Amino acid sequence: MPNMSVNGVTIDDTFAxxxxxxxxxxxxxxxxxxWARQAAxxxxxxxxxxxxxGCEAAIDLDLPPSATPDGRPGCRVMIFxxxxxxxxxxxxxxxxxxxLTSPGSACFAGLQGSxxxxxxxALRYFGDGWQxxxxxxxxxxxxxxxxxxxxxxxATTGLTKEAVGGGNFFVMAQSSANALAAAEAAVGAIxxxxxxxxxxxxxxxxxxxxxxxxxxxxxxxANEAYAPTLRGVVASExxxxxxxxxxxxxxxxxxxxxxxAMKAGIKAVIxxxxxxxxxxxxxxxxxxxxxxxxxSLKDMLP
Amino acid sequence: xxxxxxxxVAEPPERLDLSPLTPERLAGIERRDVERIQIGMSKxxxxxxxxxxxxxxxxxxxxxxxxxxxxxxxxxxxxAGSVRLVGNAGAQAGRAMRxxxxxxxxNAGPYAGSGMRGGRLEITGNAGDHLGAPLVGELAGMNGGVxxxxxxxxxxxADRMRRGLVAVLKGSGDHAGSRMIAGTLVVAGGTGEMPGxxxxxxxxxxxxxxxxxxxxxxxCGAPESVxxxxxxxHLIAEGILKRPLLGSAPHKYGGDNAVLGMGEVLxxx
Numbered sequence: 340m341p342n343m344s345v346n347g348v349t350i351d352d353t354f355a356x357x358x359x360x361x362x363x364x365x366x367x368x369x370x371x372x373x374w375a376r377q378a379a380x381x382x383x384x385x386x387x388x389x390x391x392x393g394c395e396a397a398i399d400l401d402l403p404p405s406a407t408p409d410g411r412p413g414c415r416v417m418i419f420x421x422x423x424x425x426x427x428x429x430x431x432x433x434x435x436x437x438x439l440t441s442p443g444s445a446c447f448a449g450l451q452g453s454x455x456x457x458x459x460x461a462l463r464y465f466g467d468g469w470q471x472x473x474x475x476x477x478x479x480x481x482x483x484x485x486x487x488x489x490x491x492x493x494a495t496t497g498l499t500k501e502a503v504g505g506g507n508f509f510v511m512a513q514s515s516a517n518a519l520a521a522a523e524a525a526v527g528a529i530x531x532x533x534x535x536x537x538x539x540x541x542x543x544x545x546x547x548x549x550x551x552x553x554x555x556x557x558x559x560x561a562n563e564a565y566a567p568t569l570r571g572v573v574a575s576e577x578x579x580x581x582x583x584x585x586x587x588x589x590x591x592x593x594x595x596x597x598x599x600a601m602k603a604g605i606k607a608v609i610x611x612x613x614x615x616x617x618x619x620x621x622x623x624x625x626x627x628x629x630x631x632x633x634x635s636l637k638d639m640l641p
Numbered sequence: 642x643x644x645x646x647x648x649x650v651a652e653p654p655e656r657l658d659l660s661p662l663t664p665e666r667l668a669g670i671e672r673r674d675v676e677r678i679q680i681g682m683s684k685x686x687x688x689x690x691x692x693x694x695x696x697x698x699x700x701x702x703x704x705x706x707x708x709x710x711x712x713x714x715x716x717x718x719x720x721a722g723s724v725r726l727v728g729n730a731g732a733q734a735g736r737a738m739r740x741x742x743x744x745x746x747x748n749a750g751p752y753a754g755s756g757m758r759g760g761r762l763e764i765t766g767n768a769g770d771h772l773g774a775p776l777v778g779e780l781a782g783m784n785g786g787v788x789x790x791x792x793x794x795x796x797x798x799a800d801r802m803r804r805g806l807v808a809v810l811k812g813s814g815d816h817a818g819s820r821m822i823a824g825t826l827v828v829a830g831g832t833g834e835m836p837g838x839x840x841x842x843x844x845x846x847x848x849x850x851x852x853x854x855x856x857x858x859x860x861c862g863a864p865e866s867v868x869x870x871x872x873x874x875h876l877i878a879e880g881i882l883k884r885p886l887l888g889s890a891p892h893k894y895g896g897d898n899a900v901l902g903m904g905e906v907l908x909x910x
Contacts, residue, residue, distance in 0.1 A: 370865070409870040445867040469903075471842070473825070473868065474804065475875050480868070488864030491871065 347613040355507045355622035356630035360419045362502030364449030368413035378444045379414040382437035387539045394420040394429040397536035419590045445491040452497030459492030506589035506597035510617040511581045518583035521616030525604035534592035535600035547586040606641040642699035649707030655683040660714040664722030667700035716743045735762040754788040763789045770795035799826040818845040840904035847908040858896030
């Protein structure tokens, strides 16, 4: 099938291939938006890819005071991992080191799922015997004394096995500035989609990879078919007009959330147009044999 | 189906044990047989039909029209459904409730909600002494559920409470929250002598500075408290209070240091 063109942006006739993952979410609140985000950004640092970080995590949404359990500004943070045990470990390490430590923070369940992960019920041991259990309505909290008062933390949060990781698309432009502008527009639009995160730096990956490599032990290595400097020397996917490619990788709470995020991102890129942004959109896949979830770009158009 | 309604015909001649008249125990019983249940606790041996006029047929929703301080053990051990008493109750209303909803539109006698484990008991008037408390020989008082008194409560409210929520909205008598093991006691409208006397753990939340604390409680400052925000919002969401009780940084007394000393008395500054 021929590639399509929408608003001057070429859409490759291809698809993104994504995988089933385990995910959880928490709500972090703080006395101000600044400190809620600080705790969230800290705990989601070094969480771009399960390949090297153990999990993929990012802020899903900023929550206004009216939408948080304690009436303070908050963030919903999502964490994705390949297995339940790793997810549990990452959740406790990250909340314990980055949220418990952040001034004025509190931490709540952000997901109701098929199973539960320990949150406060494990972190409570920091209280060294002075922790207080409180059941309020049908929710269970732990209050842990800290130097600015108390860290209040919900006992458990939910786990979903319906999560999807690895939804993606490439924005391809004539200059790196245009590619970045298109990718930023996409990330901005995806930020509004509930239940979907873009875990790479600022939501953007420039080192999209292929599986394996020529060196032993490399799980992933350079995707030379999309590297503009190698356009003439390898079997390149890039035409003469492409000088920069950026990838948006999307993890979602559900299949639908990933699809909604891809639609929102691609819409933003198309609306920006080829002059200021991308001239072409493509997506990464493994031939459709490995991943359980397939997102055809032609179904993701606005 | 219409609610199963027991209308009090006259002041009972003796104390009555209403514990057989709960949704569980009346399920599947014919009205004729209901009227034959003995509820009198003295030589009179009154039966339901002697005291009440019975109407309706839905035992999951029971209404007592007319109250008396002689109506003891209303809804004892109830697990589900609803019981509503329009009038006063005697002793041990809602004793050992496990679920469902009991509403007393009047005053309740001593030991209301004693040993509750679940469900919701709401008393629109006043409650007697030993609200939610254990009977003699029992180790723990309330063990779950929500107990709301819109009026005053007597002495020893929430005595030996272990879990759940007790809210008294127009003031309590002496020794509120005495010997608490855990759980939450809310008292708006003032407390009597020594709230939290010999409490081990648990939270007593007040709307004002307590006047006469035991000297074995110690001042613990007033840091910002997310717990205060959570419980304030919960009390409003449950329809228990209309405005926040504690605010964002309540004062704390810790105690009772005559025993374990891990309880708290919180009140707004």
